Amino acid sequence: MILIVDDRPENLYSLQQLLELNHFKVDTAASGEEALRKILRNTYFLIILDVQMPDMDGFEVAEAITGYSKSKDIPIIFLSAVSVEKRFITRGYSSGGLDYITKPVDPEILLLKVSTFYRLHQQTRELHEAQEALRQEVMERKLAQEALSHSLDELRSILESIQQIAFTLGPEGNIEFVNRYWHRYAASPDALPDTPEGEPSVAECIRKAIGAAQQEVFEVRIKPLGEGDFRYHLLSLTPVWKEGAIGKWVCIFTDIHEQKMINQLLENRVEERTMELRQANRDLEYSNHELQQFAYVASHDLKEPLRKIQVFSNLISSKFGPEVPEAEHYLNKIVSSAARMNSLITDVLEYSKISIGGQFRPTDVNTILRDILDDMELLVREKGAVIRIEDMPLLHAIPSQIRQVFQNILSNALKFSRKGISPEISVSAERTGEVCASGELHPEGPYCRITVRDNGIGFDERYLDKIFVIFQRLHGRNEFEGTGIGLAIVKKIIDTHGGLVTASSREGEGSSFTIVLPVHQHQLENHIQDSDT
CATH class of the missing domain: 3.30.450.20 (PAS domain)
Incomplete structure (x- = not known):
């Protein structure tokens, strides 16, 4: 902004109009005192100052302006109509003026001078801004250098420690x-x-x-x-x-030398132990094979004399029994014991065959249950039993072993029925998301939970773990027939399938057997393959 100082209003007006028409912002003062007050409040890039003014002439105002730190660098152009002698011009320059124009003012000359001073002002301002930016940059670089040096000192101190x-x-x-x-x-x-x-x-x-x-x-x-x-x-x-x-x-x-040596030692020992385990597995497989062969041979060799005992006992009983009633009684006991021995040998053989395993494949449990009921038709009719079976999903299993599971459980449900009450048996299935007897249902769960309920004699749940142990019986042979192996076979088969079997019951109120089996056996087969390799 330009400040025009003149005591004559017509001069102020004409100069103001001239400059504003050329896009300069203009402020005016009618006296030296007013000019000084405005200079203290505002910022100007040029002052056009009349020399002849009352009270304070232009030279005195210029000297006062250059005495202020804020305005000492503002360029001043003097205007004079009469003070054109050399001594006045000299005083104008010495009092702080940068140019001297005589009246009447030539507008073109004045505009050229004002434009020149404006460019100088712009350049000076840009130079000051550049100097300030440079000063800030130098300060920032200095601080960054100090911070870097400090960081390097800290880093070196840390690395030394x-x-x-x-x-x-x-x-x-x-x-x-x-x-x-x-x-x-x-x-x-x-x-x-x-x-x-x-x-x-x-x-x-x-x-x-x-x-x-x-x-x-x-x-x-x-x-x-x-x-x-x-x-x-x-x-x-x-x-x-x-x-x-x-x-x-x-x-x-x-x-890491010590850790490396320890790791190598451990790896060597693990490798040695792995080789020992592989050899032990091979020896165990061979031993199992020999044991299975022995079980087959032993069962055959044991059954043969049992059959002879039964045959000859029956011959003696039929030929001499009527003549000697006491002998016939003893012979019947021999035949009965031989029959129990034959059942025991058969069940032991079946239990040992489970470890041989079999091939998992899609298995229709519904078909298996229908076949079992066909085989048990006479017993079901004799007991007057009512059996309800819901639709079963397709399972990935070993069919022969699954058949054995349901045959044993259904046989027990018919065998351990209450006197005078027709057995009622129900078989239901539902999908679940976990291997748990009471897990939440899930329509697409990876497991199938099968429940077999009956209204038989039941048992005390204190003996729950006992009923799945081989040769364990809760009832005497005189009450119910059996070898005590049936439920042990069930548990071993379910374990082989990666499942779960449990039961719940109250004496005199029936039993509920729960079986949880994987719908697919991929994970189990992979596990078996990994262990074989």
């Missing part, structure tokens, strides 16, 4: 700093530790990290000075980024 070999690299890989542990492995700060021939060198590791421009960790062996053995170390190279570029690398060797 750690109990490891530490060093820093420049962006190109040149060594800048090494801590005191470096000298245990290298002859000088510029020499890298030695590595065995044929293994990656420290220099190669550094080149790989710089090429990747990211943190890298390498396992290397380096040798302490004066010693013959190389020691395992982890070399970690971490870049330090600054303004989008890597400013340096912080590198640390961590001694």
Whole structure:
């Protein structure tokens, strides 16, 4: 903004109009005192000052203006109609003026001078702004340099304090700093530790990290000075980024020699133990095979004399029994005991055959249950039993073993019925998401929960674990027939299928057997294959 100072209003008006028409902002003052007050409040880039004014002439106002720190650098153009002599012009320049124009004013000359001073003002302001920006930048660089120097001091202090070999690299890989542990492995700060021939060198590791421009960790062996053995170390190279570029690398060797030796020892022992276990598994498989062969042979050899005992006992009973009633009684006991022995041998053989396993395949449980009921038709009719079976899902199982499970459980439900009450048996199935007897239902769950309920004699749940143990019986042979193996076979088959079997009951109120089986056996088959390999 331009300040025009003149005591004549017509002069002020004409100059103001001239300058404003040329897009300059203008302020006016009618006296020297008013001009000084405005200068203290506002900022001007040029003052046009009339020389002849009452009270304070232009020279006195100019001297006052240059005396203020705020306005001392504002250029002043004097205007005079009469004071055109050399001495007045000289006084104008000495009092702080930069130019002197006589009246009447030539508008073009005045505009040229004002434009010149405006450009000078703009250049001066830009120069001041550049100087201020430069000063700020210098200050920021100085602070950044101090912070960097402080950070470097801190980093070096930290690297000196750690109990490891530490060093820093420049962006190109040149060594800048090494801590005191470096000298245990290298002859000088510029020499890298030695590595065995044929293994990656420290220099190669550094080149790989710089090429990747990211943190890298390498396992290397380096040798302490004066010693013959190389020691395992982890070399970690971490870049330090600054303004989008890597400013340096912080590198640390961590001694892992003892851990490496221990790991190798453990790996050797694990390998040895694995080989021992594989041999033990092979020996066990061979032993199981021999045991299975023995079970087959033994069962056959044991059944043969039993059949002869039964046959000859029946012959003696039919030929001499009517003549000697007491002998016939004893012979019946022999036949009954032989029959029990035959059942026991058969059940033991069936129990041993479960470990042989079988091939898992899609199994229609509904078909199996229908076949079982067909085989048990006479017993069901004799007992007057009512059996309800819901639709069963397709399961991935061993059909022969699943048949044995349901045959044993349904046989028990018919056998352990209450006297005078027709057995009622129900078989239901539902999908669930977990191997649990009471888990939440899930329409697409990976497991099938099958429940077999009856209204038989039941049992005390204190003996729940006992009923699934081989040769364990809750009732005497005189009350109910059986060998005590049936439910043990059920549990072993369900375990082979990766499932769960349990029961709940109250004496005199019936029993409920719950079986949970995987719908698919993929995981189990993979597990078996992994263990075989």
